[in-house]
Amino acid sequence: MKLSDCYREIWAVDTEYIALDGNAPIPVCVVAKELISGRTARLWQNQLAEPFYRPTGDVLVVAFMAAAELAIFRQLGWPIPSRVLDLYVEFLRLTNGPAAQNALLRPYGVGLLGVLEFFGLPSIDHAEKTAMRNLIMRGGPWTEVERLAILNYCETDVVALERLLPAMEQRIIGDFETHGQALLRGRYMSAVAGMEIRGLPVDCDLLRRLNTHREAITAGLIDELNRQYGVYVGGSFNEAAFDEWVCRSGLEWPRDSSGRLNLQDDTFKAMEGVAPALVAPLRELRKTLVQLRGKGLQVGIDGRARTSIRPFASVTGRNQPSNREFVFGLGKWARSLLKPAEGMAIAYLDWKSQEIGVAACLSGDEVLWASYNAPTDPYLDFAIKAGLAPPNANKSTHKAIRQKAKAIVLGVNYGKGAKAIALETGMHEIEATTLLELHQRTYRVFWGWVKATVNAGLMGDSIRTVFGWSWRAAWLPQVDGKGKALQLNERALLNWPMQSNAAEMLRLACCLIDEGGIRLLAPVHDALVIEAPTAEIDAEVTRAVALMGIASAVVLGEGRVLGVDQYVVRWPNRFIEPDNEAAEEMRLRILCLLSRMESQP
DNA sequence: TCTATATCACCC
DNA sequence: AAACGGGTGATATAGA
Numbered sequence: 001m002k003l004s005d006c007y008r009e010i011w012a013v014d015t016e017y018i019a020l021d022g023n024a025p026i027p028v029c030v031v032a033k034e035l036i037s038g039r040t041a042r043l044w045q046n047q048l049a050e051p052f053y054r055p056t057g058d059v060l061v062v063a064f065m066a067a068a069e070l071a072i073f074r075q076l077g078w079p080i081p082s083r084v085l086d087l088y089v090e091f092l093r094l095t096n097g098p099a100a101q102n103a104l105l106r107p108y109g110v111g112l113l114g115v116l117e118f119f120g121l122p123s124i125d126h127a128e129k130t131a132m133r134n135l136i137m138r139g140g141p142w143t144e145v146e147r148l149a150i151l152n153y154c155e156t157d158v159v160a161l162e163r164l165l166p167a168m169e170q171r172i173i174g175d176f177e178t179h180g181q182a183l184l185r186g187r188y189m190s191a192v193a194g195m196e197i198r199g200l201p202v203d204c205d206l207l208r209r210l211n212t213h214r215e216a217i218t219a220g221l222i223d224e225l226n227r228q229y230g231v232y233v234g235g236s237f238n239e240a241a242f243d244e245w246v247c248r249s250g251l252e253w254p255r256d257s258s259g260r261l262n263l264q265d266d267t268f269k270a271m272e273g274v275a276p277a278l279v280a281p282l283r284e285l286r287k288t289l290v291q292l293r294g295k296g297l298q299v300g301i302d303g304r305a306r307t308s309i310r311p312f313a314s315v316t317g318r319n320q321p322s323n324r325e326f327v328f329g330l331g332k333w334a335r336s337l338l339k340p341a342e343g344m345a346i347a348y349l350d351w352k353s354q355e356i357g358v359a360a361c362l363s364g365d366e367v368l369w370a371s372y373n374a375p376t377d378p379y380l381d382f383a384i385k386a387g388l389a390p391p392n393a394n395k396s397t398h399k400a401i402r403q404k405a406k407a408i409v410l411g412v413n414y415g416k417g418a419k420a421i422a423l424e425t426g427m428h429e430i431e432a433t434t435l436l437e438l439h440q441r442t443y444r445v446f447w448g449w450v451k452a453t454v455n456a457g458l459m460g461d462s463i464r465t466v467f468g469w470s471w472r473a474a475w476l477p478q479v480d481g482k483g484k485a486l487q488l489n490e491r492a493l494l495n496w497p498m499q500s501n502a503a504e505m506l507r508l509a510c511c512l513i514d515e516g517g518i519r520l521l522a523p524v525h526d527a528l529v530i531e532a533p534t535a536e537i538d539a540e541v542t543r544a545v546a547l548m549g550i551a552s553a554v555v556l557g558e559g560r561v562l563g564v565d566q567y568v569v570r571w572p573n574r575f576i577e578p579d580n581e582a583a584e585e586m587r588l589r590i591l592c593l594l595s596r597m598e599s600q601p
Numbered sequence: 602t603c604t605a606t607a608t609c610a611c612c613c
Numbered sequence: 614a615a616a617c618g619g620g621t622g623a624t625a626t627a628g629a
Binding site: 286287290291318323354355 | 608609610611612613
């Protein structure tokens, strides 16, 4: 099958735009070449009133990282193309191996130039690309010569796409199914574009105050504590100084095999039990300092925080936005920086126990599916089915056993072992082993599915999601980029189908919600954020939840609708993480430090 | 003094 | 030998 047999027009497209920190992109030019007829459209800023394409099913738009192009189309008010093929995403899919080896599998990187090189195709050099990007980012007005240079540069990427497409075409669209799946990924890029344009509404005043005083607060806290402890040297935590303090204090602090002190919060917590008055202030400071990070948010002049969603960036196909630029990647207290604009509301909608539901349906384990839908919850229902609790048990009557069952049910999805579960819950390793065995006996179909997937992966097969995102875990010899031996991680193979199919569900929901005209703001792995005027938010939540249900049923099968938790914030309120005392405590602590700092000269 | 590596904490 | 999946990023120390 050839693409040119499937479409009347195939447009290779590249755009140039100005993207200033935190602001939506401003179009500079668009160049597109129709690959069947060979005609080229070179459109400068002032020629962008009308799209060069028809948004119909017989027109294919080909791009590299199409979210950028689609963002420009959206900014221009152009209709969304109904068929999009993103060669960036397809390259990621075709070269998707173990995370530690992906650098080897993509020796020239994942940029357009690197991908051209990967296929042995000619391209312009990096220096030229950088120079042109700088010229564009400098902003207008551009001279006539510069304008021509920018258009020509834009066209070089279009020509590159024209060369790249035949090199990748057969592997992308081998048959109708893979063709359609590639288009589904392209379709998602438009939802991504929408989210990247809209950004998240931020309380700019609070953020500005925090940014102004962050360093002074940090320094003040360190000084205050250090008078007694002396473990910070030059504003930095010093291991040697801490070692001395530990010796002075006469504490038996845990160390690793080479004698280095263990500095994990867990260890601090344990030592706090031994010597609360000594350890607690230090532990609190260390936690607070970590939480005070977060000056990376890029906020546009409209008060919206924007960052790249980085779709498909992980081996499971999850989005991977920068943790420092993405509000939901910061500590949870920082979500209180989210504040709807006047008259607006935002809603955080997350699937309940999404990966358990995915596992139940895709494995075909009706017992696990029954547990997922149990009137109690999946954890207690496991305890009941395994004979650990009576059929009438509930959360309050069997709290302790529910906690244990929860650790097992959640841990199983990650391939967690008895030792780790015992450590986490405080139960004996033998008990954890017993419970894990009970899980295997209770959910036999699930375990058969897991083992078949792991075996296929170990044999070198690609494993794949319902929509064809794929991963080959055993591909190259098991060494990393430096020749260091790698062990193929069976637990990664075990978890991959749940995480990656959950990611498919999220992407489809994003498509349906965005296309349904709901203002979609952000994806958060098993959740998404929408926005609406306060008067409309309840209705929009209802619509969005229904669409999440459809996405669930499309991925998991007829009638397999996963539940959704809802959290709505209406102006003038801000986002307060529900049922999270730690986050709220940290928020109040930081606000307190902030106002104290502001009241001092 | 700059960079690489290890450790740790955060998110789902 | 150990055994918690996928990530990003800040920080401190070691190394060049």
